[in-house]
Each structure stands twice: as structure tokens, then as C-alpha cells.
Amino acid sequence: MKIRILIIGLVVLSICSLFVGVSSITPMDLIDYQSEETQIFLISRLPRLVAIILAGAGMSIAGLIMQSLSRNKFVSPTTAGTLDATRLGILVSMLLFANASMLEKMTVAFVFALAGTLLFMQILNRIKFKDAIFIPLVGLMFGNILSSITTFFAYKADVIQNMSAWLQGDFSMMMKGRYELLYISIPVLIIAYLFANRFTVAGMGEDFSKNLGIHYRRIVNFGLILVALITVTVVLTVGMIPFLGLIIPNIVSIFKGDHLEKTLPHTALLGAIFLLLCDMLGRVLIYPYEIPISLMVGVIGSGIFLYLLFRRRAYA
Amino acid sequence: MIQVRGLSKLYGKKVVVDQVSIDIVPGTITSFIGPNGAGKSTLLSMVSRLMDADTGEVLLDKKNIKKIKSGELSKKVSILKQSNQMNVRLTVKELVGFGRFPYSKGRLNDQDHAKVDEALTYMDLHDLEDRYLDELSGGQRQRAFIAMVIAQDTDTILLDEPLNNLDMKHSVQIMKILRRLVDELGKTVVIVLHDINFASVYSDRIVALKDGKVIKDGLTNDIIQSTALKEIYDMDIHVQQLNNCRICVYFNSALQGE
Ligand SMILES: Nc1ncnc2c1ncn2[C@@H]1O[C@H](COP(=O)(O)OP(=O)(O)OP(=O)(O)O)[C@@H](O)[C@H]1O
Ligand SMILES: [Mg+2]
Numbered sequence: 001m002k003i004r005i006l007i008i009g010l011v012v013l014s015i016c017s018l019f020v021g022v023s024s025i026t027p028m029d030l031i032d033y034q035s036e037e038t039q040i041f042l043i044s045r046l047p048r049l050v051a052i053i054l055a056g057a058g059m060s061i062a063g064l065i066m067q068s069l070s071r072n073k074f075v076s077p078t079t080a081g082t083l084d085a086t087r088l089g090i091l092v093s094m095l096l097f098a099n100a101s102m103l104e105k106m107t108v109a110f111v112f113a114l115a116g117t118l119l120f121m122q123i124l125n126r127i128k129f130k131d132a133i134f135i136p137l138v139g140l141m142f143g144n145i146l147s148s149i150t151t152f153f154a155y156k157a158d159v160i161q162n163m164s165a166w167l168q169g170d171f172s173m174m175m176k177g178r179y180e181l182l183y184i185s186i187p188v189l190i191i192a193y194l195f196a197n198r199f200t201v202a203g204m205g206e207d208f209s210k211n212l213g214i215h216y217r218r219i220v221n222f223g224l225i226l227v228a229l230i231t232v233t234v235v236l237t238v239g240m241i242p243f244l245g246l247i248i249p250n251i252v253s254i255f256k257g258d259h260l261e262k263t264l265p266h267t268a269l270l271g272a273i274f275l276l277l278c279d280m281l282g283r284v285l286i287y288p289y290e291i292p293i294s295l296m297v298g299v300i301g302s303g304i305f306l307y308l309l310f311r312r313r314a315y316a
Numbered sequence: 317m318i319q320v321r322g323l324s325k326l327y328g329k330k331v332v333v334d335q336v337s338i339d340i341v342p343g344t345i346t347s348f349i350g351p352n353g354a355g356k357s358t359l360l361s362m363v364s365r366l367m368d369a370d371t372g373e374v375l376l377d378k379k380n381i382k383k384i385k386s387g388e389l390s391k392k393v394s395i396l397k398q399s400n401q402m403n404v405r406l407t408v409k410e411l412v413g414f415g416r417f418p419y420s421k422g423r424l425n426d427q428d429h430a431k432v433d434e435a436l437t438y439m440d441l442h443d444l445e446d447r448y449l450d451e452l453s454g455g456q457r458q459r460a461f462i463a464m465v466i467a468q469d470t471d472t473i474l475l476d477e478p479l480n481n482l483d484m485k486h487s488v489q490i491m492k493i494l495r496r497l498v499d500e501l502g503k504t505v506v507i508v509l510h511d512i513n514f515a516s517v518y519s520d521r522i523v524a525l526k527d528g529k530v531i532k533d534g535l536t537n538d539i540i541q542s543t544a545l546k547e548i549y550d551m552d553i554h555v556q557q558l559n560n561c562r563i564c565v566y567f568n569s570a571l572q573g574e
Pocket of ligand 1: 327332350351352353354355356357358359398
């Protein structure tokens with residue numbers, strides 16, 4: 001898995017993605033800045049591409065950090081309740097503030113995402129039976145509980161319709177003005193890279209960390225803050241993208257190991273590529289309609305997830 | 317120099333380390349010996365600050381280790397615990413590289429690479445350096461962990477049963493390397509050992525623990541004596557002189573004393 005090949009792949013796919021869609025746009029159309037095609041390109045296609053790349057890279061890195069800090073390969077925003085906690089947070093923000101602004105939603109959702117993830121990590125610490133497969137099951141149950149609470153209150157408050165928009169990841173609505181929040185993940189990803197070695201050390205466990213002079217708790221909490229930030233920006237702009245944070249880091253780990261500073265760029269690139277592929281497939285399969293990306297990723301992702309599970313069994 | 321003063325640890329009401337006060341003499345190998353559950357690992361964990369003590373303090377150069385920044389401490393004292401589960405997929409070389417973390421925070425410079433290379437050579441790991449840890453045998457992995465601690469290059473090295481899982485050849489090799497670290501580089505090594513013959517042949521001093529208390533603390537030759545060993549282990553152990561080494565025979569008491 002060479003970084004050069006991944007970069008080339010991403011560039012090629014990006015170009016394809018820019019010119020695939022209901023209204024046909026060719027590179028020639030863009031020469032005329034005033035043309036309708038150029039406008040569609042700038043208002044819809046380009047934001048969509050940027051959103052996909054940032055969301056794909058972001059969710060994959062979030063998963064990578066979580067797996068390292070929890071020392072479990074099957075923990076991710078999907079399997080630790082982070083996504084569901086975020087949704088609960090969004091609901092609470094909508095109930096608290098009549099017309100919640102993006103920033104209000106984000107702040108409340110962030111607090112919930114962080115609290116949910118911390119709670120899961122606490123549960124993880126208490127569980128004696130640390131089987132690698134048992135833990136994500138607990139996380140999924142935990143997520144389902146949060147999700148039921150969300151649905152219950154959303155139903156009571158009659159905002160189900162509104163909520164379901166946050167349920168399914170969807171890029172078809174990505175327009176100028178709706179995705180800019182995702183830019184927050186750029187500095188977050190850079191910070192994650194700068195802290196990569198500390199996360200790797202933390203992944204070795206508390207004793208190794210202390211021996212090497214790291215404040216273990218502090219680093220774990222800091223990492224989870226980054227995870228919550230990324231998840232919240234993605235869910236608020238794109239919606240839920242399940243499994244991405246689970247499968248991409250696992251695939252990279254098989255080939256490149258767990259030295260985060262070395263694998264982080266690969267993980268980000270592969271995440272973006274995978275999401276881009278799913279998005280294009282979703283757009284082409286039932287053309288001129290679109291399959292929502294969360295569905296595409298869910299179907300392909302759960303398949304790969306199962307494969308990883310069985311592969312692990314074979315090696316265990 | 318490390319001084320332990322009145323250190324205790326309790327689990328519930330059970331005292332597992334009881335008012336331990338010892339000086340770790342610099343530039344020596346000190347072996348901790350004693351029966352299972354005597355409190356050796358607990359004591360070592362508290363000395364290295366992995367675990368908090370309930371009473372007492374540990375002084376490093378007259379300064380309480382709790383007052384030393386952890387980044388600084390990790391350049392002075394290193395520890396390898398008795399059992400190390402690690403499911404991080406790192407190559408041997410990457411792992412040993414992380415031994416340099418206190419100095420370079422993971423971005424290795426030339427000096428770091430030289431230290432890593434040296435540690436790999438010491439531990440005879442060059443053939444395995446690109447293998448992932450989860451593809452190694454228990455003993456090979458143990459050697460990789462020891463190499464990591466050697467690369468950390470601290471004045472004081474604390475090792476809890478490092479010979480676990482190792483064959484005789486590598487056990488001897490590691491004890492010789494520790495001897496060299498002490499004799500040539502002036503380092504201080506504290507090591508928990510169950511094989512008292514390794515303690516007898518390679519260490520300068522021995523500290524014996526029993527039921528959480530220090531019951532012997534002195535030069536190796538003074539402690540490798542039948543009477544002292546009987547006190548520590550409650551069994552008859554015959555000591556024989558063999559080419560300048562004092563060897564303990566304990567496998568079958570019927571064979572002793574002939
Ligand atoms: N988490 C714990 N809770 C309760 N008791 C504990 C705990 N950890 C250790 N102990 C007890 O503390 C005592 C000392 O344990 P320690 O691990 O220090 O012994 P040790 O001398 O290293 O033994 P060994 O030679 O078997 O490694 C033992 O009796 C043990 O049962
Ligand atoms: Mg022990």
C-alpha cells in the first residue's frame with residue numbers, strides 16, 4: 001500500500017467524481033466562467049467532493065485514534081456509541097434552542113459525543129471479559145440505547161422528520177454553505193498527526209506510557225476530544241456514515257501495522273478513496289436517482305466488517 | 317541513587333508491601349528474590365511510579381520521584397513489567413525505536429537510530445527487526461521489550477522477571493549484557509529473579525522479600541548461604557562452590573549433603 005499510489009488514486013477518482021452527475025459537465029464547459037455548468041460545478045460538485053474527502057478522511061482517522069486508545073481493533077464511532085450520542089446531542093440542541101444555529105448544535109452535540117464516548121471507555125475499563133468481539137457488541141448495544149432515547153424524545157417533541165435528516169448520511173444535498181463546518185476537521189487532523197506518536201504509545205497501555213514519560217489519562221482524553229470533534233462535524237454536515245471508522249483503519253493495519261505516524265496518512269487517503277467510490281457507485285447504480293451514501297457504505301462496509309471478523313477468527 | 321523509605325502498599329486490609337526501606341546502590345546489579353506473592357513486583361512498580369504507594373516515599377538523588385516531571389523521570393529510570401500484553405502491531409525495530417521516545421518524542425535523529433541499532437545488536441534481534449511483534453514467539457517478544465528498555469538508555473533499569481520465557485542461552489546472554497551495562501557504562505540494574513543461581517552468579521547485591529517485608533539485604537555472597545536461604549524460602553538449599561560461583565542445589569532435597 002504505497003502512499004504514492006493512494007494519492008494518484010484519489011486524484012483520478014476526484015476528477016471522475018467532479019464530472020459524474022445528473023447534469024453533464026465537461027472540462028470544456030468550465031472555460032466559460034459565467035456558464036450554467038460552471039455554476040453547478042462550483043456550487044454543487046466541488047463542495048460535494050470536498051465534503052466527501054474530508055468526511056472520509058475524518059471518520060477513518062477518528063476510528064484509528066479510537067482503536068489505538070481503547071486498544072481494541074473493533075472500537076469505532078459506530079461501535080462505541082459516539083455516533084448515537086452525537087445524534088442525541090443534536091436532538092437536545094433542537095429542543096433547547098428553538099432555531100438552533102449550527103454553532104449551538106455543534107457545541108451541544110460535541111458535549112454529548114464526548115460524554116458518550118467517555119462513558120463507553122468507562123464501561124470498557126470495568127468489563128473483565130475483554131474479548132475483542134464482545135466489546136464492540138457492548139458498544140453497539142450502548143449506542144442502541146442512546147438511539148432509542150433519541151427516538152423516544154424526538155417522537156414526543158414531534159421532530160422525528162427533522163431528526164431523520166441527521167440519521168442518514170447523504171451527499172446529494174452538499175451545497176455551498178452547508179458543508180463549511182467540515183473545514184474544522186482539517187486542523188483537527190493536523191493535530192492528530194502531530195500527536196500520532198503519543199497515541200501509539202498510549203496504545204501500548206498505561207504502564208508502557210508511564211515508563212516512556214507520557215501522561216496516559218491526559219493523552220487518552222485528548223484523543224477522545226479529537227474524535228468527538230471530527231464525528232460531530234461530519235454528522236452535522238453529512239449525517240451518519242457507519243463502519244468507515246472501523247474498516248479503513250483495520251485494512252491499513254493489516255498491511256502497514258499500527259505505527260500511527262506512519263499509517264495515519266494512508267488511513268486518511270484510503271478513507272477518502274473508499275467514500276468517494278461508494279458515492280460514485282451510489283450515483284451511477286440507479287441513475288438518475290441516488291442511493292444515499294450511508295446505505296452504500298453500510299452495505300459494503302458491513303460486508304468487509306464481517307470478513308475482518310472471520311479473518312480474525314481464522315488467525316486467533 | 318534511589319532510596320526507598322518506609323514504602324507500604326495495602327490491598328483492602330492486606331499489607332502486601334510492609335514498611336520497606338532500602339538503598340539501591342548505584343553501579344551495581346541488585347536482585348530482588350523471594351517466594352511468589354512476596355511483593356517484589358508491587359515494590360518495583362512503586363519504585364518506578366507505575367503504582368502509588370500508601371505510605372512512604374521513593375527518592376531519586378534525594379528528590380521525591382513524585383516531584384519529578386514524568387518526561388524527566390523517563391530519561392532516568394526505566395521499567396519492564398513481569399507480563400506485557402501488547403496488541404499493537406509494531407515491528408521489532410519500531411518498538412525499540414519507541415524506547416527513544418523520552419528524548420525525541422518519536423522523531424528519531426541519528427543518535428536515536430544508533431542507540432536503537434545498538435540495542436538490537438545487544439539483544440541479537442537484527443534478523444527479526446522487521447517482523448511484527450504478534451508474529452514472534454514469547455521469548456523473542458520478551459527480548460524485543462528488553463531491547464526497548466536498553467534503547468531508553470536510563471541510568472537505572474528496573475526489570476521484573478525479564479528471563480521469563482527465555483531459553484538458557486538467551487538468559488545467560490541477557491545477564492551478561494546487564495553486567496556489561498553496569499561494569500562498562502556505570503548503570504544501575506534492579507532485577508527480579510526466581511532462579512537464585514542467576515542471582516548468585518550475576519548480581520552484586522540481593523534483597524530478599526517475604527510477606528511484604530525485606531528480610532535480607534546485603535552482598536550476594538552473604539545471602540547465598542544455606543541458613544539465609546532457608547529463612548527466605550522455607551526449604552533446605554545446599555550451596556556449592558563451583559569455579560568461583562556459588563551454586564544452589566534445590567531440585568531434590570534427597571540428593572543434598574552427600
Ligand atoms: N490487584 C490486586 N488486588 C489484591 N491483591 C493483589 C493485587 N495485586 C497483587 N496482589 C497481592 O499482592 C501480593 C504481592 O504481589 P506481587 O505481584 O508483588 O508478588 P511477587 O512477589 O511479584 O510474586 P511473583 O513472584 O509471583 O511475581 C500477592 O499476595 C498478591 O496476591
Ligand atoms: Mg512478580
